Each structure stands twice: as C-alpha cells, then as structure tokens.
Amino acid sequence: MRYSAFSLLRQGLAGHAGWQQAWRSPPLQPRYDAVVVGGGGHGLAAAYYLARVHGVRRVAVLERGWLGGGNTGRNTTIVRSNYFFPESVALYDFALRQYEQLSEELNFNIMLSQRGMLCLGHSEHDMEMMARAVNAMQINGIDTELLDAAQVRAELPLANFTADARYPIHGGFVQRRGGIARHDAVAWGYARAADALGVDIVQNCEVLDFIITGGRIAGVRTSRGDVAAGAVGLSPSGHSGVLAAKAGFRLPITSYALQAMVSEPVKPVLHMVAMSWATGMYVSQSDKGELVFGAGLDLYPSYAQRGNLPTTQAIVAAMLEIFPAFRRLKMLRQWAGIVDVPWDYSPILGPSPVANLYLNCGWGTGGFKATPAGGYFLAHAMATGRHHPISAPFDLGRFSTGALIDEAAGAGIAH
Amino acid sequence: MLLIECPWCGARDEPEFTYGGEPAVRPGPATEVGDAEWTGYLYLRGNEKGAHRELWCHSAGCGQWFVMERDTVTHATIAVVRR
Ligand SMILES: Cc1cc2nc3c(=O)[nH]c(=O)nc-3n(C[C@H](O)[C@H](O)[C@H](O)COP(=O)(O)OP(=O)(O)OC[C@H]3O[C@@H](n4cnc5c(N)ncnc54)[C@H](O)[C@@H]3O)c2cc1C
Ligand SMILES: [Zn+2]
Numbered sequence: 001m002r003y004s005a006f007s008l009l010r011q012g013l014a015g016h017a018g019w020q021q022a023w024r025s026p027p028l029q030p031r032y033d034a035v036v037v038g039g040g041g042h043g044l045a046a047a048y049y050l051a052r053v054h055g056v057r058r059v060a061v062l063e064r065g066w067l068g069g070g071n072t073g074r075n076t077t078i079v080r081s082n083y084f085f086p087e088s089v090a091l092y093d094f095a096l097r098q099y100e101q102l103s104e105e106l107n108f109n110i111m112l113s114q115r116g117m118l119c120l121g122h123s124e125h126d127m128e129m130m131a132r133a134v135n136a137m138q139i140n141g142i143d144t145e146l147l148d149a150a151q152v153r154a155e156l157p158l159a160n161f162t163a164d165a166r167y168p169i170h171g172g173f174v175q176r177r178g179g180i181a182r183h184d185a186v187a188w189g190y191a192r193a194a195d196a197l198g199v200d201i202v203q204n205c206e207v208l209d210f211i212i213t214g215g216r217i218a219g220v221r222t223s224r225g226d227v228a229a230g231a232v233g234l235s236p237s238g239h240s241g242v243l244a245a246k247a248g249f250r251l252p253i254t255s256y257a258l259q260a261m262v263s264e265p266v267k268p269v270l271h272m273v274a275m276s277w278a279t280g281m282y283v284s285q286s287d288k289g290e291l292v293f294g295a296g297l298d299l300y301p302s303y304a305q306r307g308n309l310p311t312t313q314a315i316v317a318a319m320l321e322i323f324p325a326f327r328r329l330k331m332l333r334q335w336a337g338i339v340d341v342p343w344d345y346s347p348i349l350g351p352s353p354v355a356n357l358y359l360n361c362g363w364g365t366g367g368f369k370a371t372p373a374g375g376y377f378l379a380h381a382m383a384t385g386r387h388h389p390i391s392a393p394f395d396l397g398r399f400s401t402g403a404l405i406d407e408a409a410g411a412g413i414a415h
Numbered sequence: 416m417l418l419i420e421c422p423w424c425g426a427r428d429e430p431e432f433t434y435g436g437e438p439a440v441r442p443g444p445a446t447e448v449g450d451a452e453w454t455g456y457l458y459l460r461g462n463e464k465g466a467h468r469e470l471w472c473h474s475a476g477c478g479q480w481f482v483m484e485r486d487t488v489t490h491a492t493i494a495v496v497r498r
Contacts, residue, residue, distance in 0.1 A: 213496075252458035254436075300417075300434040303487045305463045309416045343458055346429050367498030400454045 004109055023195035027117035028202050028224045032058045033222055034382050037207045037243065039063025040072040041183070042360055042367065043235035044190035044201070045375020046382070051197035052385035053376075059199045061102040062222060064206035068187030071237050072368065074305075074337035076260045076292050078273055078284065079369040079401060080117045082137050082144050082180030084410030087393040088346065089140040091373055094390060100182060108189030109179050111287065116146070117178030117273040118155055120322070122167045126277055130173050133410075137175075147172045156274055158325045166321040167278060178273060180284055186371055205245070208248050210357070217356040218245070231382040233358045235374065236407065238338030240361035249353045252342050252399045257298040258301045258365050259307030259315070259336040263329040267288030270323075279318035291326060293319050297341070297365065307336030339364045345408040349377055349394040358382050359396065417490060421473045422481050422497045430470055435470035437461060438482055 001007065001020050036043045039061045050056040064071075072373050081093040083369040092171035103109050121127045130146060137144040151171045153161055154384050159169055191201055203222070211219040211226065219228040236243050243253045245364050265288050270288035299307050312334060341364040342348055348362035360378035363370060377391035387395065398404055417429040437460050442448045461467070467487045472480050485494040 093426065145441070241460070242464050245461070245463075249458040250455070250461060252454075254462050255464075256462055300469070300485075301462065301467060301487050301492065304490055308429065399458045400450045 003109075007249060022192040023201055025069050026200045026202065028062075028205060028222070029058070029060070029200065029402045030225065030226070031061045031228040032200070032219050033230040034233070035349055035397075036061045036233045036235055036378070036382075037220065038070070038235035038237065038239075039067045039189045039201060039203065040070045040235060040237060041190060041371035042070065042072075042237075042363070042378065043233070044187055044194055045362065045371055046233055046235060046378040047199045047201070047375075048194040048197065049376050050381035050383060051194060051199055054379060056383055057198070060122075060227070061194070061199065061201045062205045062207055062220070062227075063201070063203045064223075065189055066203055067201065068184055071337040071339060072183055072187045072371070074260070074261075075183055075368040076181070076284070076294050077180040077183045077368060078117065078178070078282065079112070080175050080182050080273075081369070082117070082142055082173075082175040082178065082281065083407060084133060084136050084222060085405050085407065087405050088407055089137070089142055090390050091347075091394070093369045094376070095373035096177060098376070099369075102186075102189065102372065104335045106189040106193045108185060108192060111182075112179065112181040113287075114177050114179040116155075116174050116176045116268060116283075117153065117275065118171045118172050120152065120274065120276045121158070121170045122165075122195055122276065122278045123170060125412070127170050130171070130277075134173050142174050142175065143177050145175055147174060152388035153199065155272060155282045156270070158269060158323055159274070160302070160322055160324055167276060174272075180273065180286075183368060186368075187318065190371075190375070207243065208246075210354075212247070212354065215355060217354055229356065231356055231385075233360060233378045233382045234352070235360045237346045237363060237367070238340050239359065240340045240359075244352075247352065247354050247357055250350065251396075253340045253348070253362055254301050255303060255338050255340050256300070257304060257307045257336040258294070258300040258339045259298065259311060259334060260292065260294035261312070261315070261334040262286070262290040262292050262332050263326065264332050266291075266329065269325075274322075276318065276322055279322070281315060281318035281322065283319055290332060291329065297339070298336070303338055305336050306337055306344075307334065343399075344404040345405045346405040348396050349374075349391040350381050350396070351385070352396065358406055419471065419478045419483070420492060420495045421476060424473060424478055425459055427473070427476060431473060431475040433472045433474040434470055435480065436440070440468050456468050464488060
C-alpha cells in the first residue's frame with residue numbers, strides 16, 4: 001500500500017480500519033545469502049540496499065530485541081555533515097544527501113527538518129578554532145558560515161548574553177542544511193521498504209555465536225536456531241565488541257553510556273539545533289514541543305542502558321547556564337543508549353579479520369545522521385567483498401597503519 | 416552514582432575518581448615489536464560485557480592509581496587491587 005495524502009483521506013473516511021501491516025514477521029529460514037546482525041536503522045538500511053542496489057535475493061535482518069529499540073530509538077536525531085576531514089565529509093554528506101530524498105524514495109515521511117545547526121563559541125579561542133573549522137568545511141564543499149555574536153543573538157534570542165554569563169557567547173557557526181529527522185521513521189521506513197523487496201526481518205532473535213569453517217564465517221547460531229549465511233554483516237552498535245569476541249578478534253572500541261533527556265512540551269521557543277562546544281551540551285525543540293538535550297558520555301565503560309546522575313547533572317547545569325529561561329521547565333524523561341566509541345571517533349567499516357564477516361560499527365555517539373551511509377556501504381562490502389571508495393579510509397586497518405581520522409580533535413565531535 | 420572503594424581512602428563518590436582505561440603491558444624491546452603487537456597494545460580492547468578490569472585514579476583524593484574489576488552491566492565492584 002502506498003502512503004499518500006489520498007490514502008490518508010480514504011482511510012480516514014473508512015475509520016482507519018484498512019491500514020495494512022507495514023512489514024511481515026516471517027519465520028527464520030535455515031539459510032540466507034546475506035545475514036545482517038542488528039535491526040537498528042543501519043542494519044535495516046543495509047538489508048534494503050542489499051536487495052535494491054545489489055539484487056541479493058535471500059536477505060535477513062536478525063534483531064535480538066525489537067526493531068529500532070537500540071540507539072536508533074534513543075538518539076537525539078541531529079543530522080549534519082559539518083565534519084573536519086575530507087574523508088568524513090564524503091561519508092556524512094553522502095548520508096545527508098540520501099536523507100534529503102529519503103521520504104520520497106521509501107514512501108515514508110522521515111520528517112527531515114533542515115532547520116540549521118548552530119555551534120556556540122564561548123571565547124576568542126573558540127572563535128579561532130571555529131574559523132579554522134569553517135574554512136576546512138567550506139573547502140570540502142559544506143555549507144557552513146561563521147557568525148558574530150549579534151548574528152547568533154538574532155537566531156537564539158533566549159541564549160544568555162548577559163555580561164556575567166558563565167559561558168559568554170562570542171559568536172558561532174551554522175550549517176543550514178543540518179537539523180533533525182524522526183528516528184523511528186527512519187527505521188520503520190527502511191524496514192517497510194526492505195520487507196517489500198522480500199527481506200526477512202526477524203525480531204526477538206539474538207545472534208549468540210558464529211559458525212566458522214576453515215577460517216570463514218559460514219553462518220550464525222541464534223536463540224532461534226542455526227542459520228547458514230553467504231555473507232554476514234555486523235551492525236550491533238554498543239555490542240560490537242561482544243560479537244567481535246565471539247568471532248575471535250578484538251576491536252579498537254570501548255562501549256559507554258550516552259544519555260539524553262526531554263523537558264515537558266512547550267510552544268515554539270527554539271527554531272534551530274543549538275550546540276555549545278565547550279560544554280558539549282546541545283538542545284533542539286521537537287515537533288511535539290519538548291526540548292531534547294544531552295551532552296557528553298558517561299565517563300567509564302558501561303552496558304547498562306541508563307546513565308549516571310553526575311553526568312545528568314552536568315548536562316542540565318550547562319543547559320541552564322546557556323538558556324536560563326529553561327530553568328522553570330519540568331523534566332519529562334531521561335534515558336541512555338550504549339554507544340561503541342573508537343579512539344578517533346570515526347566508524348569502522350568494511351572487511352573484518354575473519355573472512356566473510358563485514359563490519360559496520362564504531363558509529364559511537366553520532367551515527368544516526370549516517371544511517372543511510374552505514375547501510376549503503378555495509379551492503380556494498382557484503383555484496384562485493386570489497387570497500388566502496390568512500391568507506392575505504394574507515395577500514396579497521398587504519399589502527400595498524402596509523403592513518404586515523406581523528407574527528408575527536410578535528411570537528412570537536414558531538415552528536 | 417558509583418560508590419568506589421579506594422584501597423587507601425575507603426568508599427568515596429564517583430566524581431572524585433578518573434577512569435583510566437583497561438590495564439595493558441607495554442611490549443618490548445621496541446625494535447622487536449611488530450605492527451600487530453603494537454596495534455593490540457595501543458588500540459585493541461576487550462570491552463567486556465560483565466566482569467571488566469579497569470585502571471582508576473583517585474584523582475580528587477589521594478591521587479593513587481589502582482585496578483578495579485567491575486561489572487559493566489550492573490556496575491557492581493567485583494574486586495579492588497592496590498598496584
Ligand atoms: C542518547 C543518544 C543520543 C544520540 N544522539 C545522536 C544524534 O543526535 N545524532 C546522531 O547522528 N547520532 C546520535 N546518537 C548515535 C546514534 O544513535 C547511533 O550511532 C545510531 O543510532 C546507531 O545505529 P545502529 O543501527 O548502528 O545501532 P542500533 O540502533 O543500536 O541497532 C543495533 C541493534 O543491534 C541489536 N543487537 C545487538 N547485539 C545483537 C545480537 N547479538 N544479535 C542480534 N541483534 C543484536 C540491538 O538490539 C540493536 O537493536 C546518539 C546516541 C545516543 C545513545
Ligand atoms: Zn584514595
């Protein structure tokens with residue numbers, strides 16, 4: 001069934017009784033040509049591109065919980081491509097360009113809102129670093145502009161411009177194509193489109209181990225039985241290290257809790273995504289009116305999806321220093337997801353140390369914006385056995401050659 | 416909030432401590448260490464779900480480093496060892 005204004009009207013008049021299920025819940029088959037582990041946005045996108053771009057017939061996505069219940073359903077939905085290094089720009093802008101036409105391609109409204117993302121500079125030193133970053137981004141073809149304090153004030157009148165502000169605002173920079181999208185819709189849109197191409201999405205199916213014969217991955221052992229597989233792709237985000245260990249290798253990754261929270265909904269008060277480099281705090285207002293905000297990682301490894309109080313406190317404090325008017329708002333929810341962070345804050349893509357096993361991990365704190373790219377390049381690697389030119393610099397081998405893509409230092413990374 | 420048992424000072428709140436990564440032994444002599452071994456030492460980690468060995472520093476206290484074994488799912492301390 002195609003979604004359109006007309007189908008909405010027709011179903012509305014018929015009491016909404018005629019909507020069909022968006023995807024099937026098929027039984028697990030004993031053999032597939034390609035198996036993707038992890039039913040987040042990335043894994044679902046990989047399955048979709050395997051079927052659509054590469055014509056792979058029997059594809060399965062195996063998800064241990066429910067579809068999109070990992071970081072895909074827990075992130076703060078910021079999309080942007082204002083990265084520092086050319087390799088990163090090629091990757092993240094590929095994703096943003098896909099997002100710009102994805103609602104149409106998938107026939108599912110992902111509610112992309114390119115409202116602009118504005119980063120605040122709190123000192124002259126911040127402003128010098130921002131000028132450097134903006135120059136690099138412009139050379140790479142990214143739509144960024146440096147702003148002075150008056151220009152920032154015109155965009156964010158509620159920010160703290162008083163003389164005694166704890167974080168004085170000296171200026172900032174903006175990417176106008178940045179913004180937010182609906183995270184669940186991205187997962188659901190890819191799931192529905194993949195299902196329509198015959199992909200089996202199997203939920204409540206945990207991959208427990210790998211079947212390895214002659215040094216090659218031949219399949220996976222799951223909580224629902226064994227599955228033989230042509231190629232296996234890993235897209236398990238926070239659990240990348242757990243699955244790598246089952247396949248017999250270690251990754252340059254540490255898993256941490258990243259938390260976020262929302263306030264009660266209010267009328268429109270903030271029309272852009274605002275982010276503060278010095279504190280890591282960022283905030284946007286959802287279409288429902290809630291202020292959605294977060295900042296940095298909890299400071300030690302964790303697989304507990306909740307987040308600790310000292311970090312919550314630091315995030316709230318930074319937000320209220322920069323937007324004092326939000327002091328009166330009640331907090332509605334706080335949560336965390338487990339993110340897989342590599343040393344250079346860039347993802348790890350492509351072939352793994354074990355033949356026939358491909359990686360799409362290490363997206364850490366910032367992979368929602370890259371969902372179409374992660375899926376596209378994982379599908380490419382699984383179907384061809386090789387890197388796409390855009391994913392090649394992100395190979396695991398960079399940790400041996402030393403060719404790291406250090407976005408932690410380059411872009412002052414945030415989500 | 417973690418309550419961490421410093422082996423010198425006793426139980427203190429999490430904000431007094433700094434996490435220092437997984438303990439690793441530097442391979443040597445440097446001229447005989449290959450790329451794979453360096454990569455393992457510098458970058459590859461166990462990142463275990465469950466019991467995890469970690470270096471911690473009581474940075475806002477006595478300043479000592481120690482090893483703590485901690486469960487990364489429940490956050491419970493399993494053991495604390497002086498170095
Ligand atoms: C609080 C927070 C805020 C964030 N904000 C942003 C943001 O604003 N912008 C941005 O770009 N990014 C952001 N991120 C990061 C972003 O959420 C992730 O990088 C991205 O969603 C990862 O998508 P994924 O599909 O790879 O992983 P996930 O959505 O986590 O999917 C992985 C799936 O694998 C499954 N799985 C794991 N192990 C197994 C197994 N053994 N067998 C079967 N299935 C398994 C999990 O259940 C999970 O559903 C944020 C993250 C968090 C936690
Ligand atoms: Zn101490």
